[in-house]
Amino acid sequence: PAETMDELVSLCKRRGFIFQGSEIYGGLQGTYDYGPLGVELKNNLKAAWWRANVYERDDMEGLDASILTHRLVLHYSGHEATFADPLIDNRISKKRYRLDHLLKEQKPQVLEAVAEAMGLGDWDMTTLVAALMADPEKAAEAMTSAKVIDPANGAPGDWTPPRPFNMMFRTNIGPVVDEDSYGYLRPETAQGIFINFKNVLDSTARRLPFGIAQIGKAFRNEITPRNFIFRVREFEQMEIEFFVKPGTDEEWHQRWLETRLQWWEDQGIPRHQIHVLDVPKADLAHYSKRTFDLMYNFPTLGFEEIEGIANRSDYDLGSHTKAQSELNIQARVMENTDSTAKLAVQDPDTKAWFVPYVIEPSAGVDRGVLAVLSEAYTKEQLDSGEERIVLKLKPHLAPIKVAVIPLAKNKEEITSYARSLKARLQALGMGRVLYEDTGNIGKAYRRHDEVGTPFCLTVDYDTIGKSQDGSTTLKDTVTVRDRDTMMQERVHVSELAQYLLERLR
Ligand code: ATP
Known part of the structure; x- marks a missing residue:
């Protein structure tokens, strides 16, 4: 799994899963837009649930x-009456907080002092918040004198009486x-x-x-x-x-x-x-x-x-x-x-x-x-000493199921073979199949590992019956690379549908 949230945020932005909402105008807080891969992943998760x-x-x-x-x-x-969160402001910094979130950021001795000022003996977070909401004026005094810290600047705040804030739009x-x-x-x-x-x-x-x-x-x-x-x-x-x-x-x-x-x-x-x-x-x-x-x-x-x-x-x-x-x-x-x-x-x-x-x-x-x-996010140390990031998503959730890669981009016979193979696989209804002719093959593998594509297929000279040694034994076969093992095998195109459907289920 991922070790930090930042790792995930960065992958999501880099590879087109999730962007900040209204980003080009400075962002609208609390909104996110799902990008080309995010929409596929989200749709796949909803489809699995349904x-x-x-x-x-x-x-x-x-x-x-x-x-x-x-x-x-x-x-x-x-x-209308109860769907509210407790809200509180710091008069000095003008920062606004959810009362329970604010309290969670405080040291135990500060909370103890607040509880004592509120006249509570035995308390937990729920009863403390309830007591503060029940007597907002006293709560403001108690929190100010107990030196409740504003997490934004680390300094004690001058707190307003907390009030319920209805969360409905x-x-x-x-x-x-x-x-x-x-x-x-x-x-x-x-x-x-x-x-x-x-x-x-x-x-x-x-x-x-x-x-x-x-x-x-x-x-x-x-x-x-x-x-x-x-x-x-x-x-x-x-x-x-x-x-x-x-x-x-x-x-x-x-x-x-x-x-x-x-x-x-x-x-x-x-x-x-x-x-x-x-x-x-x-x-x-x-x-x-x-x-x-x-x-x-x-x-x-x-x-x-x-x-x-x-x-x-x-x-x-x-x-x-x-x-x-x-x-x-x-x-x-x-x-x-x-x-x-x-x-x-x-x-x-x-x-x-x-x-x-x-x-x-x-x-x-x-x-x-x-x-x-987060669960799928995996960092692997390769034998070559390189590090590989791979999203080990369950195949049914993967945004792209199969990438079809023509090995020579300017050889018409190869690209048209790859395009028609893509169209045939797409028609099987297993989700998105991508025709991929950008960058070199190494970069393509790296990108598809990072976005969790279970299989990359390559179409090459062997596939079109023009092997270097003049033989045609590999005609109509493609190389299938497995995301998790990185193993490659040659599969005849007539067996490809069966091969993929079995493994993508
Ligand atoms: P929380 O205590 O975290 O605010 P909640 O108990 O109010 O959540 P519910 O009202 O039980 O949440 O809503 C059911 C589910 O909806 C939650 O388990 C969560 O997955 C999702 N959810 C609720 N609020 C949000 C939110 N603001 N953003 C994203 N997902 C949310």
């Missing part, structure tokens, strides 16, 4: 809901700009699934247990976007809402944990690189009965979340349904006077209506891309 969770299961349906969202959706979901919808014509860019894809529960149920005749899967963009106005594509303001999520009968939820929660760990392993992230955090009760989101966070061992950052797997009980459907009082909802939900749909199912035996429980595996695409890149 294949495993929709096509290879018989209890799942797909969905693609809109990004622009009615404000009532995010009102009843609880986001609010936007005007339609030509009239007034107080009622606003909506939100969705902060998660999940809500689109809940509000379509009845539509999907009615149009597919599904019965519990079943799930709805969705991949799409989500937007959060993060106070401090950082760490490359780990924390950004625009990102993609791959989310499943899996609906089950209450009482079977804990078992399904465990099952999904195992299923998801296995999937990450199939993407090249070994089990030992993921730590499963059973989120402590005090840290649970308002909707959650229990949550497992999958924490990947990122370079430089250490173990950080790539996916959360939450048991959301009947909170979501219970929040968005009409006729709440008839449904014996277990979670604490806001009274809903606007919904027009009953988001419940009928027990086939007793005929009683009830609200399904939800298990939600919610993964970040961008964090997944980062993890997969």
Whole structure:
């Protein structure tokens, strides 16, 4: 794996995986653009997720809901009231921080002094942040007198009272700009699934247990976007809402944990690189009965979340349904006077209506891309003394599957052979096949190692039946070079499709 984040950032820029958003105008913080290879890798990761969770299961349906969202959706979901991060400013440096991030950067004795000033005996980070938010004026005094350091300049700050900051992007919808014509860019894809529960149920005749899967963009106005594509303001999520009968939820929660760990392993992230955090009760989101966070061992950052797997009980459907009082909802939900749909199912035996429980595996695409890149990144010392960087991506994730390289660029017979071979391989549907005639062969191999291309094929004089010794025994064979072993073998073009498909699966 990569040793540092900088190594990855540099490879991504150098080879065209990921660029800073709006770069030529100084960059827009918290946005990134996926380049020619990044878009392929990201699409391949999403396709692998969709294949495993929709096509290879018989209890799942797909969905693609809109990004622009009615404000009532995010009102009843609880986001308007609670989707906030604690924010604090340093009056001297004018720097702004997320309170919990700021506290994590402090020495233990400083935190101890803050806790003491707040009158806390026994505390951890969660209770400390809660206490500071509960009494913002006192918090400002406590943090200033405890000499909480501003990480930007290492000096003690003059801290403002902390305040909650809602992370949703609010936007005007339609030509009239007034107080009622606003909506939100969705902060998660999940809500689109809940509000379509009845539509999907009615149009597919599904019965519990079943799930709805969705991949799409989500937007959060993060106070401090950082760490490359780990924390950004625009990102993609791959989310499943899996609906089950209450009482079977804990078992399904465990099952999904195992299923998801296995999937990450199939993407090249070994089990030992993921730590499963059973989120402590005090840290649970308002909707959650229990949550497992999958924490990947990122370079430089250490173990950080790539996916959360939450048991959301009947909170979501219970929040968005009409006729709440008839449904014996277990979670604490806001009274809903606007919904027009009953988001419940009928027990086939007793005929009683009830609200399904939800298990939600919610993964970040961008964090997944980062993890997969990091895990694949390999530095090798060659016998020649040279160093080789090679991305040992699983073949199904590789941005380019095969590069077809004509060994003589100005020999028409060779280039046209290579072009037609490229076209035939491309038609097999295994992903991108590249016709590659730039630079010398050594440079081409180096580049394709760095971007993880599993196979490079070379077309030469032997291939077109014009070997130097006059023989034609190698006619219609090409050299296949393996990315990981660097071994080369001669393969007849008639066997090439089979050869490649077997190894790229
Ligand atoms: P964090 O605690 O790191 O902010 P979260 O717990 O708020 O994350 P969830 O709301 O559980 O995240 O979202 C599910 C997934 O979406 C996360 O596991 C992560 O992979 C991804 N995600 C969330 N916020 C961001 C972000 N700002 N940038 C990139 N990915 C994100």
